[in-house]
Amino acid sequence: MTRLLALVWPDLRTPDADATRFPRMLDALDDLSPRVEAVDVGVALVDVTGLGPTWGTERRVAARAVMLARSVAPLPVRCGVGDNRWLATLAARLARVERPGAPAAFHALPAGTAASREALRDLPLSLLPADAATRQRLAMFGLTSMGQLAALPRSAVGAQFGAVGERIQALARGHDPRPIVARQRPEQVAAGATFETPLDGIGAVGFTLRRLASDLCDQLRARNLAPGRAVLIVTLEDAPALRVAQPFPQPALEPDWIARLLLSRLEAVSRARNCRAAELTAEDPRVVSVRLAFDRLTDPAARQLPAFEARAGRWEELRWSLERIRHRFGEGRLWQAVVERPTAALPEHRSRLVDIGP
């Protein structure tokens, strides 16, 4: 029997919440179970079937999940356990904190169809995902609890409420056929090099960078994959490490382009740091080690745009140069024009410029 754990972070579901933490929280949950689904921002489903012998009761499994997620962001969370998606989510909704200030609330619906149906029997119909009109009609029929709706013949509910009625009656009976769709953990390939004698200056890593990029590109080419982003970490001898994350204009397997782009970005970051430090040192920073990682791996053959318009391929190629120009000259230099009101009297109202982003 499947048991699912639903985790809901109310603070992540507000419009102004910082949603960038959510993927990292999901990554942390991967350590608990290989099947984790991101239902929505701030809502995750974890398949906890068979974790009992390892972690103990469902409450302890949920506590483990909460601990992993809190290692990324200490946000209050509601946990619910049930036999399927609907029951787990409903359990999370029913969870209430046991004491004020507790970091998590937990509620579990019993396992088994009959036990689940029994647990749902007295719950109000307002918990079902139905539209206002359907709820109003249910109330007109005198139906107020899930048990009452579940007890009706399916054909009668279908005759009155149609497919929508049949679906919410199945939910009221604790049935939900939708399976968990586990997310694929973002894959990353990495390579690194450590220098026994530290290199003088950022520019000296160019050769190593090209070699690392070439090795990683060869690996990925053999698997028919191409990276969409590179992350470069350069450890310095007497200064904090430099980290550069460079999304590519397109998935690419050209080590030379990638290395040049990363190097120009690295020099820009290093220059900006020197400016911030407001002290000009005569010596360049000495590089101890370099680590290059590729992620956002995709199938390069999926890009077919140049097949339809030859110029599109050249423009995509140009974007590599534009990225380097952006690093060299700064933001706000490269634009594309879009005509908005061609007949406006003032030229500045006729069109606007759109930044050419990565």
Add this chain to the structure above:
Amino acid sequence: MRTDASVPPSLATALETLRARGLEMRRGSEEPMPERGRPSVPTGHSTLDAALGTGWPRGALTLLDGPAGSGGTTLALGALAACQAPGGLAAWLDLDGTFDAAVAARLGVNLEWLLVARPRDPGEAVDLAAWLGRSGLIDAMVLDFGLRAAPDRRALDRFGALIARSGTTAALLLSPAGRSVAGAVAGVRLALRRTAWLAVGSDLVGQRVHASVERHRWSQPGGTAELDLWFADGRRTDSLAPALAEPRDIEVIAVERAALRVVSA
């Protein structure tokens, strides 16, 4: 028996002949052979293409030399449109922020394949243009310096050398102060002079411009062309148009078609 004519010249004689010819050429007594079949970008005007040889030469700086309102910008936009037509990519470097995308679009420029760059100063504009040229993917670019001063001669020299290798054609739109610097560097210098307005009814719909090739590094200079440059929307409503461009004494020179009149400039 072999005659003297059939005897092959000795190595020393052949070398002497070659050296003499080389010296002669260095002295300038022989005209250098014009480079034939140099790749070019069409100007969008057949008469101007003929005056320039085959169009804007690739790998060259072209100076559009004329007073404000003499059609330099229109000509440059037309060149970009003509360059884009067969599938080229173009760039416009806009120093003063006066680039009007709506006008460009009406003159046939496909904005989807046009890069608009906004450098901070003339020096940066030349650097940026050099970076774009180095990519080898831009077919034509226009450096519109507006009223700013031209960059220094050395920067333009470097840019010219780089452009020559890249195969990009670059047009310069400069204020009068900068033209002397750029004129010495540019491979092609095209002088523009408005000769008449074109009017339909009371609306000015274009201008007639006399273009003369005053310098051409790869072809014979001296070619001229009469260009009819039509305003983008058929009327001069652009508030940025210089006041000098307005006609003062309107005198109808000719009526070319049923409605089109040629008016004195």
